[in-house]
Amino acid sequence: MNQQPKFTPKKDVRVDWQLIADMIEPKSRVLDVGCDDGQLLAHLMDTKDVDGRGIELSQHGVNICVANGLSVVQGNADTDLIYYPDGGFDYAILSQTLQATYQPHVVLEQLLRVGRRAIVSFPNFANWRCRYYLALKGRMPMTSALDVPWYETPNIHFCTLRDFTALCDQMGLTIEKSVIVNSAGKVMTQSHTGPIANLLGAECIFMLSRS
Amino acid sequence: MSQSPEHIEIQSVLLGNDTPLPLDCGTSISDFNMAYCTYGTLNAEKSNAILICHALTGDQFAASRQPVTGKNGWWEAMIGAGKVLDTDKYFIVCSNVLGGCMGTTGPKDIDPKTGEPYGLNFPIITIGDMVRAQARLQDYLEIDSWFSVIGGSMGGMQALQWASAYPERCFSAIPIACAPRHSAQNIAFHEVGRQAVMADPNWQGGDYYASENKPTSGLAVARMAAHVTYLSEAALHRKFGRNLQDRDNLTYGFDADFQVESYLRYQGINFVDRFDANSYLYITRAMDYFDLAQDHGGSLSKAFDNTKTRFCSVSFSSDWLFPTAENRDIVHALIAAAANVSFVEVETDKGHDAFLLETPELFKTVQGFLQSTAKSRGLTT
Numbered sequence: 001m002n003q004q005p006k007f008t009p010k011k012d013v014r015v016d017w018q019l020i021a022d023m024i025e026p027k028s029r030v031l032d033v034g035c036d037d038g039q040l041l042a043h044l045m046d047t048k049d050v051d052g053r054g055i056e057l058s059q060h061g062v063n064i065c066v067a068n069g070l071s072v073v074q075g076n077a078d079t080d081l082i083y084y085p086d087g088g089f090d091y092a093i094l095s096q097t098l099q100a101t102y103q104p105h106v107v108l109e110q111l112l113r114v115g116r117r118a119i120v121s122f123p124n125f126a127n128w129r130c131r132y133y134l135a136l137k138g139r140m141p142m143t144s145a146l147d148v149p150w151y152e153t154p155n156i157h158f159c160t161l162r163d164f165t166a167l168c169d170q171m172g173l174t175i176e177k178s179v180i181v182n183s184a185g186k187v188m189t190q191s192h193t194g195p196i197a198n199l200l201g202a203e204c205i206f207m208l209s210r211s
Numbered sequence: 212m213s214q215s216p217e218h219i220e221i222q223s224v225l226l227g228n229d230t231p232l233p234l235d236c237g238t239s240i241s242d243f244n245m246a247y248c249t250y251g252t253l254n255a256e257k258s259n260a261i262l263i264c265h266a267l268t269g270d271q272f273a274a275s276r277q278p279v280t281g282k283n284g285w286w287e288a289m290i291g292a293g294k295v296l297d298t299d300k301y302f303i304v305c306s307n308v309l310g311g312c313m314g315t316t317g318p319k320d321i322d323p324k325t326g327e328p329y330g331l332n333f334p335i336i337t338i339g340d341m342v343r344a345q346a347r348l349q350d351y352l353e354i355d356s357w358f359s360v361i362g363g364s365m366g367g368m369q370a371l372q373w374a375s376a377y378p379e380r381c382f383s384a385i386p387i388a389c390a391p392r393h394s395a396q397n398i399a400f401h402e403v404g405r406q407a408v409m410a411d412p413n414w415q416g417g418d419y420y421a422s423e424n425k426p427t428s429g430l431a432v433a434r435m436a437a438h439v440t441y442l443s444e445a446a447l448h449r450k451f452g453r454n455l456q457d458r459d460n461l462t463y464g465f466d467a468d469f470q471v472e473s474y475l476r477y478q479g480i481n482f483v484d485r486f487d488a489n490s491y492l493y494i495t496r497a498m499d500y501f502d503l504a505q506d507h508g509g510s511l512s513k514a515f516d517n518t519k520t521r522f523c524s525v526s527f528s529s530d531w532l533f534p535t536a537e538n539r540d541i542v543h544a545l546i547a548a549a550a551n552v553s554f555v556e557v558e559t560d561k562g563h564d565a566f567l568l569e570t571p572e573l574f575k576t577v578q579g580f581l582q583s584t585a586k587s588r589g590l591t592t
Binding site: 053059062063065066067068069070071072073074075080083084085088 | 521523542543546547549551552553554555556557558572575576578579580582583584586
């Protein structure tokens with residue numbers, strides 16, 4: 001079982017939280033997979049009045065969540081989603097956790113089994129800063145969002161925006177909504193399918209369903 | 212000075228005099244006493260009552276001086292004004308279980324049919340029976356629904372049984388360091404204990420109450436064996452290592468050379484003053500028989516079908532009596548039943564006993580859970 005802590009970006013880059021909240025219908029049932037210390041879950045409960053549940057790997061994170069009154073179970077995205085019933089949630093969220101899973105495609109399948117929709121956010125490895133790092137410095141990229149050196153990072157399956165959409169195609173998933181955020185934290189107007197988005201996009205947020 | 216349990220004034224209520232309590236073994240029991248302690252005040256809506264379920268060798272004195280030992284209540288760390296189970300806010304009820312020996316009817320009490328102590332004529336009881344008896348106490352206290360039912364070890368089994376058997380009478384449940392069924396290994400340990408009791412010549416087929424000699428040696432050995440399972444290697448090592456007791460050299464004999472031996476002997480001897488050997492047999496049996504999934508066609512999640520009860524489960528990383536994996540089985544079944552459940556494995560080297568000790572992570576978890584549950588029940592004070 002993966003006992004590593006999951007990648008925790010700095011708070012000031014969590015622009016994805018509000019964007020995820022914007023995608024969610026009020027009063028829906030939400031499962032936040034890899035919910036860390038529960039801040040997104042608490043935000044969704046406060047602003048959208050959702051019935052929120054969480055899964056988190058780290059004892060520290062779960063303790064904070066439960067001590068703050070959130071319904072969170074200590075568990076692993078790779079192995080524990082199987083225990084959840086089909087369609088038990090309106091939304092299954094995987095925020096900044098996909099790249100730390102062992103089998104991202106299996107996790108995506110599971111998200112869309114337990115949730116009618118899945119909302120997935122992840123850092124785009126094709127972002128120009130990453131390309132610059134690798135192309136010019138010849139080093140594994142480190143940015144403000146990816147601030148851990150390669151030997152310490154729990155991230156094991158980085159992907160680019162294009163890789164992700166290709167996987168969605170391959171799995172027959174429907175991209176219902178997409179929001180791409182640049183390095184400055186601004187939402188981009190470009191379509192997620194364009195090369196500009198793949199070059200300048202830093203954070204990607206997708207809402208998926210299975211048609 | 213310790214008193215014998217027979218001579219202690221205990222708060223209790225006679226139940227089952229109009230309707231006998233049906234038991235899982237097929238018989239029923241009428242006119243049974245339920246002994247209990249309460250702490251705090253029941254609010255006008257009767258919505259702040261918490262039932263504390265004690266473990267195998269516990270009793271109702273969860274937060275008050277145990278009359279036999281004179282020691283503090285077994286959960287004093289948890290219960291009290293401003294504590295996790297805040298007596299300024301909640302009304303805490305802790306009863307002695309059916310089959311126990313601290314005032315609730317058990318094998319040492321008089322069988323009204325014979326005028327003699329029950330001894331082995333006491334019916335075999337189960338966790339389900341214990342909970343059914345507690346439900347009668349709940350009726351007597353005129354509490355429609357416990358705000359929470361909380362317990363560790365066998366107390367956790369009762370909390371699970373409560374949530375399964377009486378979901379509408381149990382707003383939330385906190386099963387700690389327990390399992391949905393007693394494992395083969397645990398049954399094996401219990402059997403060692405029971406055989407120790409029954410091998411004591413003073414046990415006399417369970418009919419020792421009129422005798423001067425009680426099966427204290429057997430019961431002490433049973434307690435010693437059980438006590439080892441409550442600790443962890445790390446906790447034992449930290450506490451005692453291989454340190455010698457009151458001596459500099461080995462005696463090359465069978466005295467208690469090591470501190471750990473001396474400690475276990477103390478635990479064993481101390482126990483026989485406050486516990487009845489037959490009660491030990493009956494209560495260990497009740498735990499052995501516990502299998503919540505089997506009671507529901509082999510499906511644990513069926514035990515919690517459509518439950519509205521909110522759950523918070525806690526396990527301890529060094530607990531090898533009720534390991535985290537068994538606590539997780541409960542959590543997975545609750546998830547499958549779409550229950551509202553939280554689960555934390557607390558990192559500790561204190562073993563199974565961690566639920567009785569000062570364990571800050573446990574306290575924070577339970578406190579946070581109760582606070583949010585209180586909010587959803589509209590408990591304001």
